[in-house]
Amino acid sequence: MAWDEASVAERARAFLAEHDPAAMDRLEFLRARFDAGLAWVHFPEGLGGLGAPRELQAVAERELKGTPDNRPGRIGIGLGMAAPTILAFGTEEQKKRFLRPLWTGEEVWCQLFSEPGAGSDLATLATRAVREGDEWVVDGQKVWTSSAHTARWAILVARTDPGVPKHRGLTYFVCDMHAPGVEVRPLRQITGEAEFNEVFLTGVRLPDALRLGEVGDGWRVAQTTLMNERVAIGGTPTRRTMMGVVAETWRSRPELRTHDLHQRLLKLWVDAEVMRLTAVRLREQLAAGHPGPEGSGMKLAFARLHQELSGLEVELLREDGLAYDDWTFRRPGTVDFVGREAGYRYLRAKGNSIEGGTSEILRNIIAERVLGLPSEPRTDKDVAWKDLPR
Amino acid sequence: MTLLYTEVEEELRAAVRDLLTDTCPPSAVLDRAGSAAAGGTPHDAGLWKALARDIGAAGLLIPEELGGAGASTREVAVVLEELGRAVAPVPFLGSAVLATQALLVAGGEVAGELLGRLAAGEATAALAVSFAASPYAPPAPVATLGEDGTVTGTVTGVIGAEAADVLLVPVRLAQGVGLCAVETSPTIQGSVEGAVRVTTVTSLDLTRPIATVEFASAPARIVARAEGLELPWVWEALARGAGLLASEQLGVAEWCLTTTVAYVKERRQFARPVGSFQAVKHRLADLWLEVVGARAAARNAAALLAEAPAAGPLGDEAAVAVAVAQAHCGAVAVHAAEECVQLHGGIGMTWEHPAHLYLKRAKADQIALGTPGDHRDALAGPADLPAPM
Numbered sequence: 001m002a003w004d005e006a007s008v009a010e011r012a013r014a015f016l017a018e019h020d021p022a023a024m025d026r027l028e029f030l031r032a033r034f035d036a037g038l039a040w041v042h043f044p045e046g047l048g049g050l051g052a053p054r055e056l057q058a059v060a061e062r063e064l065k066g067t068p069d070n071r072p073g074r075i076g077i078g079l080g081m082a083a084p085t086i087l088a089f090g091t092e093e094q095k096k097r098f099l100r101p102l103w104t105g106e107e108v109w110c111q112l113f114s115e116p117g118a119g120s121d122l123a124t125l126a127t128r129a130v131r132e133g134d135e136w137v138v139d140g141q142k143v144w145t146s147s148a149h150t151a152r153w154a155i156l157v158a159r160t161d162p163g164v165p166k167h168r169g170l171t172y173f174v175c176d177m178h179a180p181g182v183e184v185r186p187l188r189q190i191t192g193e194a195e196f197n198e199v200f201l202t203g204v205r206l207p208d209a210l211r212l213g214e215v216g217d218g219w220r221v222a223q224t225t226l227m228n229e230r231v232a233i234g235g236t237p238t239r240r241t242m243m244g245v246v247a248e249t250w251r252s253r254p255e256l257r258t259h260d261l262h263q264r265l266l267k268l269w270v271d272a273e274v275m276r277l278t279a280v281r282l283r284e285q286l287a288a289g290h291p292g293p294e295g296s297g298m299k300l301a302f303a304r305l306h307q308e309l310s311g312l313e314v315e316l317l318r319e320d321g322l323a324y325d326d327w328t329f330r331r332p333g334t335v336d337f338v339g340r341e342a343g344y345r346y347l348r349a350k351g352n353s354i355e356g357g358t359s360e361i362l363r364n365i366i367a368e369r370v371l372g373l374p375s376e377p378r379t380d381k382d383v384a385w386k387d388l389p390r
Numbered sequence: 391m392t393l394l395y396t397e398v399e400e401e402l403r404a405a406v407r408d409l410l411t412d413t414c415p416p417s418a419v420l421d422r423a424g425s426a427a428a429g430g431t432p433h434d435a436g437l438w439k440a441l442a443r444d445i446g447a448a449g450l451l452i453p454e455e456l457g458g459a460g461a462s463t464r465e466v467a468v469v470l471e472e473l474g475r476a477v478a479p480v481p482f483l484g485s486a487v488l489a490t491q492a493l494l495v496a497g498g499e500v501a502g503e504l505l506g507r508l509a510a511g512e513a514t515a516a517l518a519v520s521f522a523a524s525p526y527a528p529p530a531p532v533a534t535l536g537e538d539g540t541v542t543g544t545v546t547g548v549i550g551a552e553a554a555d556v557l558l559v560p561v562r563l564a565q566g567v568g569l570c571a572v573e574t575s576p577t578i579q580g581s582v583e584g585a586v587r588v589t590t591v592t593s594l595d596l597t598r599p600i601a602t603v604e605f606a607s608a609p610a611r612i613v614a615r616a617e618g619l620e621l622p623w624v625w626e627a628l629a630r631g632a633g634l635l636a637s638e639q640l641g642v643a644e645w646c647l648t649t650t651v652a653y654v655k656e657r658r659q660f661a662r663p664v665g666s667f668q669a670v671k672h673r674l675a676d677l678w679l680e681v682v683g684a685r686a687a688a689r690n691a692a693a694l695l696a697e698a699p700a701a702g703p704l705g706d707e708a709a710v711a712v713a714v715a716q717a718h719c720g721a722v723a724v725h726a727a728e729e730c731v732q733l734h735g736g737i738g739m740t741w742e743h744p745a746h747l748y749l750k751r752a753k754a755d756q757i758a759l760g761t762p763g764d765h766r767d768a769l770a771g772p773a774d775l776p777a778p779m
Contacts (some may be wrong), residue, residue, distance in 0.1 A: 202498060250775055257778035266766040269773045270717045277686035277714075281393040297679040362669075366678055367671035371651050374666040 003041070003052035003283070005059050011050070012038055012063035021067040029068055030104040038064065039103045043087060047099050055287050065109035070105040077147055078102040082155050084228045088365035089172070089213040090220050098174070110151035112142040112175055112199055113132035113222065120361050122157075123166045123219060124380070124388065127201060129158035130171065136160075136173065136211070138181075138204040144355070146195035148184045149331060151177045155225060157218050162386040169385055170218030173211040181205070191347045192327040195335055227359065242306050242345070243272040245338045256316050268309050275301045277296045293370040300362045306337060310346040317342055391697065392425040393689040405445050413437050414476050416744035422479055423596035423747060432590065432599050433553045438480040440479050440602035441469075443511030448486045451464070451494065451511045456502055458509035461517035463630070466470055467637035467692035474641025474723075477597045477747045481514055484550025485655045488635055489515035489558050491627035495701045496614035504556060504571060504613070513575075516554035517627060518603050520547030525628040530619050531560035533605055540585070540607040541570050545726040551588045551601040558613065559605065560621045568615035569623050572608045580608055581670045595754035597747055598630035622703070629704055632759035635690035639723035642752050643681050646726035650674065651734045657735070671735060677729055684722040706728055717765040 001006070015036045021029045033039055034048040035106070040061045043049025050056075072079060079102070086098055101107040118125035127140025138158055148154070154175040161169035182206040186194035213221040249264060250257065278294060278301070283293045314321040324343040337348055353359040367373045380388055395403070400646075414437055426432035442448035451466050452458020459465075468486060474480055490508060493501040507513040523529065533543025541561055542765070551557065555575045561568050574588070585608035593599035614623055651674060654665030664670055692710040694708040727749040731738040738745045756762065769778055 062667050161677060247773070247775060254776070254779060257776075259778055262770070262775070262777050263763070263766070265775055266769055266773070267717075267767060267774060270714055270766060271712075273714045274683040274718050277393065277690050278683050281689065284392060284394050292683050297675075297682055299681070300675075301679060360672065362671040363675035364668065366675035367665075371671075371674055373651065373655060373671050373674065374663050376666055376668060377662065384579040 003050055004055055005056065006370075008041060008050070008052060008056045008059045008065050011036070012060050016064070016067070026068045027104060027106065030070055031100065033067075034063070034100050034103055037320070041390075043099075047087070047095055048103050055283075071334075073336070074147075075102070075105045077106055077111050078107070079280075081111060081225045081228050082109040085155060085172075085212065085225045088175075088224050093209070094174070094212065101152075108147055108150045109294040110145050110147040110154045110177070110199075112145060112148075112154045112201075113224070113225075114144045114158040115141060116143055120358055121220070121283075123170065124385070125157060125159060125170070127156075127158045128162075129160050129171060129206075131208075132205075134208050136206045136208065138173075138175070138201045138206060140199065140201050142199040143187065143196075145184075145197045145199050146335065148199050149178065150333070151167045151188070154199075155212070157222050159385065160215055160218075163335065163384050165217075165382055165387040166380065167219045168216055170222070171215050172212045172218040172221035173200075173206055174212055175206060176203065176210065179204050179206065186329075186331055187280075188329055189347075190350065191344055192324075193330045193332055195332055202207075227276060241272070241337050241339050242309045242349075243269060245345070246286060246316075249313055249316065249342070253316070255320060261312065261316055264312055268305065268312065268367060270302070271301075271305055275305060291368070296362065296366050296370060299356065300353075300359050300366075303359055306349040306352050310342070310349040313342045314346045339361055391693050393693065395468065395689075396464075396622075399465055402445075402465055403468045403472055406447070406469055407475075409437070409440055409445065410472060410476040410478055413440070414478050416747070418595060419477055419479060419747060420744055424741075425643075426479075426512060426590075426599065427592070427596060428551065429606050431552070432597070433479045433481055433550075435553070436677075437478065438514070438777045439511065441478075441480055441482065442486070442514070446511075447482060448490075448511050448514075449509030450486065451490050452461035452505050452509040456505045456509055458505065462696035463579045463634060464696045466690045467634055467688065470634055470638040471641035471644070471688075474638035475645045476753050477642070477744075479597045481516065481550035481553040483598075483631070483635070483638065485514045485554065486517045487602040488517040488519075488627050488631045489550075489554075489556075492517050492558055492569065492623045493613065493628045493709075495626045496623040497701055498614060500571060500611050506772045507556075510603045513555040514550070515556040515558060516548060516550040517624070518548050518551065518557045518559040518572075520545070520602055520629070520663075521549045521645070521758045522547050523628060524764045525625050525632055526760060526764055528625050529622060531562050531621065533559050533570075535561040535563055535568060535570055535610060535612070536607070537564070538607070540765070541572055541610045542607055544599050544603050545605075546631070548603050549598055549600055551603050552585055552590055554588075554600075557603060557605075558608070560604075560624050561610075563615060566615055566617045567619055567621055568612045569621065570610035571613050572605060572610045582607075585609065591745045593754070595750045597751055598754065598755070603705055609742065618713045626701075626703060628759055629709065629712055630695055630698075632716050632765070633695050633708070635755060635759055636688040636691050636712075636719035638682070639719040639752065639755055640681070640684045642723045643677075643684055643719070644728035646723075646748050646752075647674070647677055647681055649745070650677075650730045653734055664733075671734070673729060677726055680718075680722045680725060684719045687711075687715040687718045689727035697707075706772060710769065711767040713768045713772075717762060717769070720762045720765075722758040724749075724756050727752040 010083040037050040039048030041052040042054040155174040156173045160171040181202040183200040185198045187196045238367045282294045325341040449458035450461040454460040557572045587604040589602045691711040694711040698708045
């Protein structure tokens with residue numbers, strides 16, 4: 001059937017009539033919501049969705065407001081990156097096995113992509129996966145892995161053929177984070193806390209049934225994950241925005257205002273408003289079935305805005321800006337770019353132009369894929385990975 | 391409300407673009423600018439006639455009962471995008487936007503008669519107010535309406551005056567203020583030879599020069615009058631014009647980006663296209679992002695102005711949209727034109743390449759109808775970001 005606002009709302013109300021969240025276990029409620037197709041309505045039937053247009057998700061959220069949620073802050077990587085990739089490339093068994101506990105939050109996911117020697121140049125990664133019968137044996141080191149210490153599963157890209165050029169010798173796996181040989185160590189950041197981890201993989205044995213996509217097709221599968229990552233980082237509407245937080249500080253501390261800061265703040269307010277309008281227009285284009293290239297720019301704009309606003313706030317605070325709330329080495333359960341205090345916001349925002357594709361790489365992508373400008377001369381494209389200069 | 395372009399808007403765009411492609415290539419604009427700099431006519435009368443009358447662009451904002459198209463600021467914005475892209479030397483902004491908006495806000499019999507002539511393409515009007523006036527800082531009128539019903543005074547910085555058959559001039563009255571219509575064409579009854587003198591000033595913007603208009607006992611009709619010193623019709627017209635100017639700035643910026651991208655793909659140095667250097671690519675990626683934002687902001691202003699009442703003050707939402715669009719688009723057009731000159735290298739610095747026409751238009755537009763700083767200041771209230779004590 002063709003779903004519309006009324007029929008999705010009707011379905012959500014019918015679901016609530018039969019499932020009283022006050023009388024049910026939280027997880028039982030979430031599982032039932034998934035089974036009713038109201039988890040992510042744009043997913044297929046039987047996999048938590050209705051096969052409905054993506055924008056109708058807002059209708060489901062509205063109708064189910066106030067009921068237990070899946071704590072999206074804890075499972076962002078699963079929701080934003082693993083799920084779309086599993087949906088696009090997983091077998092039926094994989095989709096059935098992984099998507100439901102992923103969405104309910106019973107199983108947390110993390111992402112094993114970046115390595116100490118493979119950041120922007122992800123395709124040069126060195127973690128090896130060697131086939132032994134029905135299993136793959138994985139050895140290597142991954143880095144910048146948020147949620148690795150809480151994760152049940154990971155999405156993993158590993159090199160399965162060093163004898164071909166780097167983009168072609170990769171394969172995509174689901175990695176069992178409880179498997180022997182997986183070691184997670186916290187990685188302390190400039191904020192003082194450890195939101196990320198290093199993950200050492202030593203002789204980790206993964207059954208071939210955990211492979212996602214074809215052998216050697218890992219780069220293409222990873223592109224799906226990365227595009228979704230940038231959408232997730234650049235496009236998530238959050239309740240508190242950096243502009244809102246800094247504006248609150250401005251309003252509550254009239255004695256700190258200066259003309260210079262006022263001019264800069266108003267300019268950033270305009271930038272924030274232009275970014276909001278760009279996102280509105282982008283969503284309209286998507287809804288009309290004409291996805292525009294604007295999406296590639298949103299994360300770039302978001303990073304710059306966050307950095308400038310958070311930097312302005314610390315400067316505005318003068319003596320209070322000289323203090324920092326807490327350098328304790330902690331492992332936060334969720335990431336909140338606008339959480340804690342001004343100093344933390346300033347330092348954490350520095351990561352916004354690095355994580356999920358640096359701003360420099362995003363500019364290359366815009367220049368080459370949107371504007372059609374030629375790439376830099378490449379010396380690494382047609383050379384077997386094992387023969388690349390290191 | 392949508393920030394996308396409707397089918398009707400795309401058809402209008404195609405018609406305007408076809409006309410401009412045929413009759414207004416950069417080489418023609420450059421030739422006219424050169425001759426105008428030497429004292430020739432700055433605007434292209436043939437092009438203006440085709441645009442105003444044949445395409446009907448002059449009457450877009452004018453209601454059908456007065457002979458116009460009864461369209462909205464959304465369609466006007468699309469025309470302005472195309473005119474900006476071509477830096478077309480036509481008095482569209484001055485006549486079909488600023489003067490028309492002032493008459494629509496003023497209303498009444500005289501305004502109705504004038505709007506009918508504008509819609510039919512029989513007359514061109516200009517608002518005799520400095521193009522540098524900010525809608526947030528209304529200066530008092532500089533001309534006076536005498537007891538004999540004639541206007542006297544000098545207004546500077548006016549656009550489109552040399553092409554105008556009718557000048558709309560704010561005046562001081564014995565009591566209060568008013569908006570007067572002064573006929574300039576000797577063939578129209580009511581005009582007096584020599585009573586209006588329009589002197590084109592050597593202008594930064596070659597494709598839309600400013601002029602000084604001197605009224606010496608010029609016969610006039612009163613379009614509207616008000617108590618006190620405020621000129622609501624003028625300031626409402628300037629605010630609406632500022633919001634629509636953003637679309638012209640978008641068009642200017644788009645031409646500069648497109649032309650520069652094409653050039654850096656062709657131009658080779660160090661045995662490769664200069665567009666393959668990241669130092670160049672990253673600048674263009676940033677500029678592209680600014681232009682994407684400019685389109686969203688300009689569309690938002692055009693759409694909210696279309697929903698605002700034809701007369702009376704703009705609501706808060708439309709006023710914010712206008713200020714955001716001007717604060718952003720004014721700077722984007724200038725940045726795009728400056729990048730266009732820079733990334734063209736030596737050729738970008740020559741008179742023979744049209745890049746300078748866009749730079750001059752963009753820089754003049756940045757000052758026009760309020761600077762980006764004026765528009766940002768106006769946002770302090772709506773954004774609840776109060777100035778220092």
